[in-house]
Amino acid sequence: MTSILQVKGLKTTFFTDEGNIPAVDDIDFHLDEGEILGIVGESGCGKSVTSLSIMGLVPNPPGKITDGSITFQEEDLTKASEKRMREIRGNEISMIFQEPMTSLNPLFTIGNQLIEAVKLHEKVSKQKALHRVIEMLKVVGLPRAEEMVNEYPHQLSGGMRQRVMIAMAFICNPKILIADEPTTALDVTIQAQILHQMKELNRKRNTAVMLITHDLGVVAEVCTRVIVMYCGQIIEQADVNTIFQSPKHPYTIGLLQSVPDIREKRSRLFSIKGNVPKPGSIQKGCRFAGRCEQAHDRCFAEDPPLYKGDGQGHQVRCFLHESIEEAHHVEDTITSP
């Protein structure tokens, strides 16, 4: 399978009064054609900044891509002009946001805004555009499409609005869809429907999806591959089964343990102790070391690289997994006091 998007050494820094904050710090990943890649992590770990960097929409000032490349179909997006980026946005790469309630302009009808999305990239008549809009609304499961084009955002429910946003994102047949927590603001039943819809469109149109979420249930449901981010870095990367069956990084293990199990009776839920450190506050060593139960001296002194482990594409940023044999050895030494 060929990669449609290659991110190499991407660094996005926010220059604020309190100093420079590296929200995304040297990340590498790729997105294959037609796959659904999940990016998980807690709030503030750099998931959203990663997606905004790809779209070229990092708020500037204070943010800026300071290093690295984002290659989309042999074109480096970090070097593309604003005009070129506008052509790409919506047409080649589109994006869905977290908050469906506020993602639509309250003053214009649904139809008006969707037609606009078509006409930005294609020279078609209003009639033709409207026709396509109605068709697309039906594709995303809105059967009242003909009436809905004349309605205002406040007349629709959150789930319906998110479907409208999906319609808007897919209407120009993009090659990549970046979905930034598309279901976080919705209730669970609607969540499932929206995810199903996205998966269906991914399958039918072969659109690669980058799904940003902090919900591991969502990842298990739809993703083929998972990237775990922590404090601006990728700390583990593997296909979805590997992540859930044999996670390696202590953070990933902790995340998976925090998911409550319906079959288990527990008075208190598991949680990883401590809080996510502020990006940029840790200068030396592993960023998770302060919260890691298996941390040893080396973790605080050196920054662990991303180990390419077993050759199956499972990568992990932890000294415990420098090599599989060594990892066991190290684990033994720290568990015995």
Next chain:
Amino acid sequence: MSQVAENQSPLQPSSQHDEVVSPWLDAWRKFRKNKLALFGAITVIFFIILGILSPWIAPQGINDQNMANTLQAPSSSHLLGTDDFGRDVLSRIIHGARISLWVGFLSVVGSIVMGCLLGILAGYYGRWVDTIISRLFDIMLAFPSILLAITIVAVLGPSLQNALIAIAIINVPNFGRLIRSKVLSVKQEEYIMAAKAIGMKDSRLLMKHILPNSISPIIVQGTLSIGTAIIEAAALGFLGLGAQPPQPEWGQMLAESKAYITTAPWTMIFPGLAIMLTVLGFNLMGDGLRDALDPKMKH
């Protein structure tokens, strides 16, 4: 297939198939319920009609002098009396409506256009653009507005047109600051990011998303400002810096009649009342518009 979906879809709001209400129509409905605002609007409309139809409804010409009939008290032949040249006060007030409303309306439109342009640029682009424009507004607001207007008229020369320009200029910072602050909040909205994410140009984004969503306080402020602009025009007229005699501008009429305040008070009372009623009308209408357009102001 679509029927199945319609029956099963939990997204369907039940029985919500009534007419589509646009945000503007909704505002109009709220406005209509407000009696005081409606009274204000009717007053304003009354004066507008008076102004438009003035050449036909005024009983006499504005400059028809009658030296035998100077300073007559109100009577059946001169409903509001006559002034020191024997001119019919009612006719002059009716013609004056056209001038005052025209000055009020045009100067406010001028202020809005300039203010919106500067305010949107300042709010949207921020940084040095914002610094320059905002400081400019601060400097202008540091002057008493009437003093600034007098200065501008003094430079341009006294005439109705220059008074209009001066009033437009002194009100620019009010609109500019208002729209700047609104743009600052609107540009954080997610639909702005969503519009950028479908590849919209800055210019289109400003016109289609930012401006329409920032405009409602401007409409309110604009209506209220027409009242103030009329007063300012009258003040400049009173000082001899606006409309020149024999133009029947209300402030100018006040100035001309100030010598007769004890002997023929109607020459002063009626133009003053006309100013007051018009301004009151605009203020009531403006308040009503604010309540109708601002969802947070529900009582």
